[in-house]
Amino acid sequence: MRAGRPPGTASGRPPGTASRLTSGMARPGTKGGQQAAGMSLTTNLQVSDRPITQQGLGGLKTGAKGPHRQVQDKSYFVGLLRSKTTELTQEVARLSKDVDVNYEESSSYLTYEKRAESLANEIKDLQAELGDYNTLVDKLNTDEDIQDIQLDLADLKASNEKEAKNLDALFLQKQEREGQIHKLEVELEQEKRMADNLVADMKPAMRDKYLQLKDLNEHLLKQLENGQQEVDQLDLKKAELEEELSMSTVKQEAVRLYEQLNELEVKRDSIMEELQSSGTPEEERERLLKQVKEDNQEMSSMDRQCNEIREKVSNLQEEIRQLDMDIEENQGERNQKYKELKKREETMTEFLESFDQSKNQELERKGQLQLNIVALLEHMSRNMARGHNLPTPKELATMKDDLAFKATEMKKSEATAAGLASEQEKLQLDLQKVEQLESKITSELEMMKNKIANMEQEIEIYSNLDGLKEEADVKRQKLSEDKVILQKRREVFKKIMQQLTSQYEALKSQLQENETYAQLGNLEKKWQHHEQNNFVMKEFIASKTMESDYRPITKRVSEMISVYNKFLQDLALRTGVPNM
Amino acid sequence: MPAVLRAKCIIAGDSAVGKSALTQVFHSDGAHYPKNYAMTVGVELCVKSVTIPDTSDTVELFLHDSAGKETFSDLVQKHWSQPSVIMIVYDVTSETSFSSCAKWLERVKSQKPEVSTPGVLVAAKKDLDARRAVSPKAGQEFAMSNGLEYFEVSAKEGENVEAPFYYLANEFHKLYNEKLDTFQTLS
Numbered sequence: 103m104r105a106g107r108p109p110g111t112a113s114g115r116p117p118g119t120a121s122r123l124t125s126g127m128a129r130p131g132t133k134g135g136q137q138a139a140g141m142s143l144t145t146n147l148q149v150s151d152r153p154i155t156q157q158g159l160g161g162l163k164t165g166a167k168g169p170h171r172q173v174q175d176k177s178y179f180v181g182l183l184r185s186k187t188t189e190l191t192q193e194v195a196r197l198s199k200d201v202d203v204n205y206e207e208s209s210s211y212l213t214y215e216k217r218a219e220s221l222a223n224e225i226k227d228l229q230a231e232l233g234d235y236n237t238l239v240d241k242l243n244t245d246e247d248i249q250d251i252q253l254d255l256a257d258l259k260a261s262n263e264k265e266a267k268n269l270d271a272l273f274l275q276k277q278e279r280e281g282q283i284h285k286l287e288v289e290l291e292q293e294k295r296m297a298d299n300l301v302a303d304m305k306p307a308m309r310d311k312y313l314q315l316k317d318l319n320e321h322l323l324k325q326l327e328n329g330q331q332e333v334d335q336l337d338l339k340k341a342e343l344e345e346e347l348s349m350s351t352v353k354q355e356a357v358r359l360y361e362q363l364n365e366l367e368v369k370r371d372s373i374m375e376e377l378q379s380s381g382t383p384e385e386e387r388e389r390l391l392k393q394v395k396e397d398n399q400e401m402s403s404m405d406r407q408c409n410e411i412r413e414k415v416s417n418l419q420e421e422i423r424q425l426d427m428d429i430e431e432n433q434g435e436r437n438q439k440y441k442e443l444k445k446r447e448e449t450m451t452e453f454l455e456s457f458d459q460s461k462n463q464e465l466e467r468k469g470q471l472q473l474n475i476v477a478l479l480e481h482m483s484r485n486m487a488r489g490h491n492l493p494t495p496k497e498l499a500t501m502k503d504d505l506a507f508k509a510t511e512m513k514k515s516e517a518t519a520a521g522l523a524s525e526q527e528k529l530q531l532d533l534q535k536v537e538q539l540e541s542k543i544t545s546e547l548e549m550m551k552n553k554i555a556n557m558e559q560e561i562e563i564y565s566n567l568d569g570l571k572e573e574a575d576v577k578r579q580k581l582s583e584d585k586v587i588l589q590k591r592r593e594v595f596k597k598i599m600q601q602l603t604s605q606y607e608a609l610k611s612q613l614q615e616n617e618t619y620a621q622l623g624n625l626e627k628k629w630q631h632h633e634q635n636n637f638v639m640k641e642f643i644a645s646k647t648m649e650s651d652y653r654p655i656t657k658r659v660s661e662m663i664s665v666y667n668k669f670l671q672d673l674a675l676r677t678g679v680p681n682m
Numbered sequence: 683m684p685a686v687l688r689a690k691c692i693i694a695g696d697s698a699v700g701k702s703a704l705t706q707v708f709h710s711d712g713a714h715y716p717k718n719y720a721m722t723v724g725v726e727l728c729v730k731s732v733t734i735p736d737t738s739d740t741v742e743l744f745l746h747d748s749a750g751k752e753t754f755s756d757l758v759q760k761h762w763s764q765p766s767v768i769m770i771v772y773d774v775t776s777e778t779s780f781s782s783c784a785k786w787l788e789r790v791k792s793q794k795p796e797v798s799t800p801g802v803l804v805a806a807k808k809d810l811d812a813r814r815a816v817s818p819k820a821g822q823e824f825a826m827s828n829g830l831e832y833f834e835v836s837a838k839e840g841e842n843v844e845a846p847f848y849y850l851a852n853e854f855h856k857l858y859n860e861k862l863d864t865f866q867t868l869s
Contacts, residue, residue: 239769630721634719634720645813
């Protein structure tokens, strides 16, 4: 590819790209330095200048090769320091900014914490709600009644109330206790004060003694405390050691052996003592007697123990017996059956035993019954004899007739009684009416009397005819005077009326002449005309819309179709059912 | 003694519901039905006397045929002081005319707020049954709830036109008699 490229194109390329090409192509020094050189003949790059190592370009150190300042004097270092200080100040600024940011974040962290808390609370609430809903769903799934749920609710409420009450009681108790404590403290304080007072009241010698004793007491208390602590420490140590011991079997064995050794040593000591003490025979005898006594005592104590154990054994046996009985009782059915059978057996034996007796009883009863029958038969025969004295059927018929007659009579009399009662009611009502009438009449009478009095008064007035006439004359005169006045007035009013009418006419004619009025009239007429047109158009539109309204027709048609369908169905049913 | 009572009858309702037609048909005893619509300007007054049955008394009804146009409402209400009886008219083919009955009733009542006046609710144009928009039940319920008597009329067919007026005259006469009685008991 490289070889086939015409040189013209290569030369036409810009030199930069070409150099890139060569550098990227291969390591010119190792492989094809000649080729590369030939390739970029036109460029100014000198390959030989490049630092070439055996392993390619890896050894190239740019930092070391950088052009350093040749003269490193004071100003150079000052510049260096300045740059460093600026860097430091920048760093400091950055850090302070970071700190600020951190502060802000910490402040916001608080708020976030609060929010998180609130959210956690919310989550808790929601979880509780969810639990409620879950239980609700459970209840729904298990098809529980609302009543059950309500019962549960009531139970829970009751228990809650109880708990609350308990809590209240406990709280009260606690308060009481606290009060007690407080009281006791107060008392203690008082006691202390009293003691102080006592001390203050003591004689000097006594007081010295008291103080001494007090010191001693304190001292002893301290000692006691110390000893206690020591004991505790030793206990701890012991526990540790024991633990250590329990860890290894060898040490345990050793302990055992030690103990044995101790015991044996004690034995040996005692034997040695014996040996030493085995002096005179008397002494020996005494010693033996003592031993015998001791042995006797031991024996008696052992006997006692034995007795106790025996008692215990007997107790336990009794217990076992009881338990056996319990077990038997608990064995249930078999036992019951057995018992039943036993009972039956008992009843049978009883029956067998009492058979003779009951037989005798039955025989006695039989005899009695026979006697009874005989007596009844006798009675019957006697009655039969009496039967001859009975009335004949005819008499019976007459008697029956009598009875019927009497019954009808009785009914009639009952009816009459009822009639009488109703009549009495009626009469009572009449009586009431009459009473009312009476009261009315009395009131009317009073009114009449009043009227009469009035009339009498009037008669007095009217008897004085002359006076009346005079009065009438006076009245007439007055009225005629009035008439004259009124006529005058009428004339005046007539005149006023005429005036007003003429005024009105004038105004009317003025109005008629007024252009605006005429215009208004015309406009009103025009308006009326327009309204009329409007109304007519509206009517027309309404009627046309009604005409073009197809909805009622569709409704009617659908109704008819449904009726027809129904009819057809009925027909089909009527004709179809018999066929089927 | 024959008495002549004068009753001021206010006829109110939306425009073009047929107030004037109803009034004129009643006034002319069914002889004159205005075939063309003519808008009423202000108030048209006509007098019709009605004899009360079983008495010798007559009631002269002063029919105040009011304009229904909202433009005249102020003018019209000037003529409405002290009404004796009320007639509210609506068009059965128009829902709006029915719904504005309450408004008209309120206006008339405001002239005489403390006294209860006899009134009727008239559903006009009942001949246009096919275009009916207000059911009789709704009208009756409205009338019941407002203490009115409900009538359905058709001025065009001359059907039931007199009934509401007679009812009003009778009610007025009754009221008059009651008042008379109270006065007599007072004296």
